[in-house]
Amino acid sequence: MTDLPIYLDYQSTTPLDPRVLAEMMPYLTTKFGNPHSNHSFGWEAAAGVEIARKNVANLIGAAPEDIIFTSGATESNNLAIKGMAYAAYPSKNHIITAVTEHMCVLESCAALARNGFKVTYLPVGADGLIDLAQLDQAITPKTSLVSIMAVNNEIGVIQNITEIGAICMARDVIFHTDAAQAAGKIPLDVSAMNIDLMSISGHKIYGPKGVGALYLRPKNIQPLALFDGGGQERGLRSGTLSPALCAGLGTACKIAKQDMAKDHDHIHNLAKRMKSEILGSLDGVHLNGSEKQRYPGNLNLIFDGVKGDALIKRLRNIAFSAGSACSTGRAEPSHVLTAIGLDKAQIEGSIRIGIGRMTMDQEINYAADHIIDAVKKIRTQL
Amino acid sequence: MIYLDHNATAPIRPEVIDEMSCVMKRGGNPSSVHSVGRHAKSVLEKSRRTIAQMVNCRPQKIIFTGGGTEANNLALNVKNLDHIIISAAEHDSVGQIQQNFKGRVDILPVDKHGLVKPEKLRDALAQATKNTLVSIMLANNETGVIQDIRSLARISHEAGALFHTDAIQALGKIPIDFRALEVDMMSLSAHKLGGPQGVGTLIAQEKILLVPLAYGGGQEGGRRAGTENLAGIAGFSKAVSFIPQNIQAMKTCEKIRNRIEQEIGKYAPQACFYGGAVDRLPNTSTILMPGVSSETQVMAFDLEGLCVSSGSACSSGKVKPSHVVTAMGGGQDQALSTIRVSLGPETTQQDADAFIRAWKKLYDRKRMS
Numbered sequence: 001m002t003d004l005p006i007y008l009d010y011q012s013t014t015p016l017d018p019r020v021l022a023e024m025m026p027y028l029t030t031k032f033g034n035p036h037s038n039h040s041f042g043w044e045a046a047a048g049v050e051i052a053r054k055n056v057a058n059l060i061g062a063a064p065e066d067i068i069f070t071s072g073a074t075e076s077n078n079l080a081i082k083g084m085a086y087a088a089y090p091s092k093n094h095i096i097t098a099v100t101e102h103m104c105v106l107e108s109c110a111a112l113a114r115n116g117f118k119v120t121y122l123p124v125g126a127d128g129l130i131d132l133a134q135l136d137q138a139i140t141p142k143t144s145l146v147s148i149m150a151v152n153n154e155i156g157v158i159q160n161i162t163e164i165g166a167i168c169m170a171r172d173v174i175f176h177t178d179a180a181q182a183a184g185k186i187p188l189d190v191s192a193m194n195i196d197l198m199s200i201s202g203h204k205i206y207g208p209k210g211v212g213a214l215y216l217r218p219k220n221i222q223p224l225a226l227f228d229g230g231g232q233e234r235g236l237r238s239g240t241l242s243p244a245l246c247a248g249l250g251t252a253c254k255i256a257k258q259d260m261a262k263d264h265d266h267i268h269n270l271a272k273r274m275k276s277e278i279l280g281s282l283d284g285v286h287l288n289g290s291e292k293q294r295y296p297g298n299l300n301l302i303f304d305g306v307k308g309d310a311l312i313k314r315l316r317n318i319a320f321s322a323g324s325a326c327s328t329g330r331a332e333p334s335h336v337l338t339a340i341g342l343d344k345a346q347i348e349g350s351i352r353i354g355i356g357r358m359t360m361d362q363e364i365n366y367a368a369d370h371i372i373d374a375v376k377k378i379r380t381q382l
Numbered sequence: 383m384i385y386l387d388h389n390a391t392a393p394i395r396p397e398v399i400d401e402m403s404c405v406m407k408r409g410g411n412p413s414s415v416h417s418v419g420r421h422a423k424s425v426l427e428k429s430r431r432t433i434a435q436m437v438n439c440r441p442q443k444i445i446f447t448g449g450g451t452e453a454n455n456l457a458l459n460v461k462n463l464d465h466i467i468i469s470a471a472e473h474d475s476v477g478q479i480q481q482n483f484k485g486r487v488d489i490l491p492v493d494k495h496g497l498v499k500p501e502k503l504r505d506a507l508a509q510a511t512k513n514t515l516v517s518i519m520l521a522n523n524e525t526g527v528i529q530d531i532r533s534l535a536r537i538s539h540e541a542g543a544l545f546h547t548d549a550i551q552a553l554g555k556i557p558i559d560f561r562a563l564e565v566d567m568m569s570l571s572a573h574k575l576g577g578p579q580g581v582g583t584l585i586a587q588e589k590i591l592l593v594p595l596a597y598g599g600g601q602e603g604g605r606r607a608g609t610e611n612l613a614g615i616a617g618f619s620k621a622v623s624f625i626p627q628n629i630q631a632m633k634t635c636e637k638i639r640n641r642i643e644q645e646i647g648k649y650a651p652q653a654c655f656y657g658g659a660v661d662r663l664p665n666t667s668t669i670l671m672p673g674v675s676s677e678t679q680v681m682a683f684d685l686e687g688l689c690v691s692s693g694s695a696c697s698s699g700k701v702k703p704s705h706v707v708t709a710m711g712g713g714q715d716q717a718l719s720t721i722r723v724s725l726g727p728e729t730t731q732q733d734a735d736a737f738i739r740a741w742k743k744l745y746d747r748k749r750m751s
Contacts, residue, residue, distance in 0.1 A: 011412040021403065021406055031391075033387075034391035034573075039691070071452070074598040078595070078596035078598070102600050103607075104607055108596075208613060226596060227455035228475070229454070238455075238474070240449060240580075242579035
């Protein structure tokens with residue numbers, strides 16, 4: 001028998017890997033110093049931060065000095081987008097993003113638009129991917145920044161990051177990618193992919209909440225800080241760093257790099273089985289987004305004639321999502337599912353099953369059985 | 383090592399670590415609607431209530447942030463402000479506003495005791511501006527000097543201005559009552575009182591329109607986007623629940639601090655204790671050793687097994703004179719020759735004696751040279 005509830009919402013947040021907690025512990029207990037203090041306790045804490053910085057950098061092929069720590073991907077995305085847009089203003093006043101980005105990217109762009117910037121929102125196809133030719137056409141001499149996420153949080157599709165990076169390099173615009181759902185899960189290399197800025201989150205990769213990172217390619221242009229103070233993190237992000245949180249993120253990155261192939265196989269196999277169990281037992285089930293270009297740990301499925309909310313209510317022992325977790329109680333339909341062309345009924349019939357490192361075989365069995373039963377029951381009631 | 387730098391960061395209480403471990407092991411995103419998310423949400427809201435109760439405010443006023451710096455920056459980001467008044471002794475996270483704010487910024491001087499004079503505030507408020515915010519810290523991070531915040535807040539309100547206080551350094555050292563202080567906003571941080579680094583809060587009246595520093599998923603009532611640092615927040619709340627014990631322990635701290643100052647004062651009449659004549663945090667002493675640079679002192683104490691600070695921890699690496707000491711009328715040479723000693727509940731008389739011995743030793747070395 002499996003422990004209940006079963007957690008299948010890995011895009012919302014991931015369980016903390018016990019190895020991560022073990023590495024955080026010394027910085028909560030004996031090495032508690034302020035990393036900016038100029039004495040032994042401070043140096044010891046600062047050393048922990050620098051090890052963490054190296055681990056984050058290693059995951060994405062960056063140099064440690066090009067990583068700054070933040071409170072999370074939301075802050076990283078805001079700093080990257082608003083910071084770079086303002087730094088390039090007013091000689092450049094145009095930025096490009098996609099309609100399927102995370103709310104914190106879209107809201108950052110909306111804030112820029114309110115302040116006189118021009119924003120182009122690229123559409124996506126039914127597969128959830130942007131059209132590269134459209135991106136190329138959208139770039140003008142006034143364009144400073146392109147921000148396209150690596151892996152979508154709702155439907156798991158992987159954008160053509162290498163190609164997007166090449167276009168941005170050829171057209172001499174800055175390329176930022178929100179890799180909150182991608183870093184540590186798919187191979188990413190900032191040099192090979194021509195990525196200028198990358199946002200990373202701790203709690204999406206089995207690390208702690210409250211910490212993230214931003215990779216910044218060394219260039220002449222630096223983003224404007226979101227806020228100021230003691231001038232930590234090269235003046236780009238003031239405030240006392242938490243060595244425990246940094247160590248947590250660093251360790252999560254180190255493990256992710258080391259275990260990426262293993263994690264991928266595990267997750268791929270479980271997802272495949274979940275999908276075949278469901279598709280083998282039920283008609284009228286469709287996968288949202290590209291079938292081949294996706295992170296396997298995200299199964300976003302439409303069940304014809306079934307409402308996702310009704311499924312969640314029926315399946316209280318399975319934790320999964322009917323949309324993005326960031327907007328509790330938000331009544332409006334998912335902007336991502338709308339963007340890939342789903343109608344209202346299809347959006348309401350969609351659920352997201354998130355599978356991860358800690359997911360076990362028997363959890364997949366239990367969840368598949370119960371989802372199939374619940375869908376059948378709901379459908380016969382119609 | 384003897385740790386005498388509690389104003390930079392304080393050791394985390396074991397109970398706080400236990401609480402954080404539990405929350406981290408249980409997991410969940412407070413914004414998820416399923417049972418795991420709902421449990422996370424209940425931890426978040428319980429923490430909010432605990433903190434609200436301890437500082438006497440409505441839980442709805444609490445906005446969790448990534449720390450004190452972010453809280454201070456958010457407070458200064460009130461919509462449509464055209465005038466900000468701060469004191470010359472503020473922490474850099476408030477003091478930096480003069481570089482970035484496009485409206486009028488007035489910096490109030492402090493007297494030789496580090497206090498803001500009410501008439502100076504009245505003068506600044508007399509400027510014809512529409513939307514004014516006054517931000518004055520409750521207790522100074524370097525000297526521990528405590529301002530009469532309620533009077534300053536009342537003066538500001540009479541002029542129609544909003545009032546914010548940075549109470550980061552005061553929390554856990556003196557009683558704090560949001561309602562009694564009559565302020566509109568107050569910043570707090572967890573890691574100065576035995577909670578974790580990386581979490582703080584801005585307590586703000588609900589009616590105040592704050593422009594978010596970061597946009598996103600609409601958490602914290604749309605005032606601070608981003609998945610909440612749940613374990614950090616739970617740890618913060620746990621640390622706050624120990625405030626009564628902390629404040630009790632401050633009585634001993636005060637005795638030990640006073641003894642340090644008496645001993646050093648007797649031994650070296652040239653030594654000076656900034657803010658020593660007025661109300662101060664019971665754990666803080668900023669000591670001038672004439673002719674010996676702060677950096678030399680900090681290094682020498684470190685070799686003696688004592689961790690002290692040359693001022694605010696934020697500007698490490700940069701040897702610059704303390705703006706707090708210069709604001710109090712100290713010269714550049716004095717501002718470059720002070721150190722801050724900040725005690726904690728676990729500091730003993732023996733720790734203090736070790737510090738006094740080391741101080742005298744260094745002072746003698748300077749005198750002989």
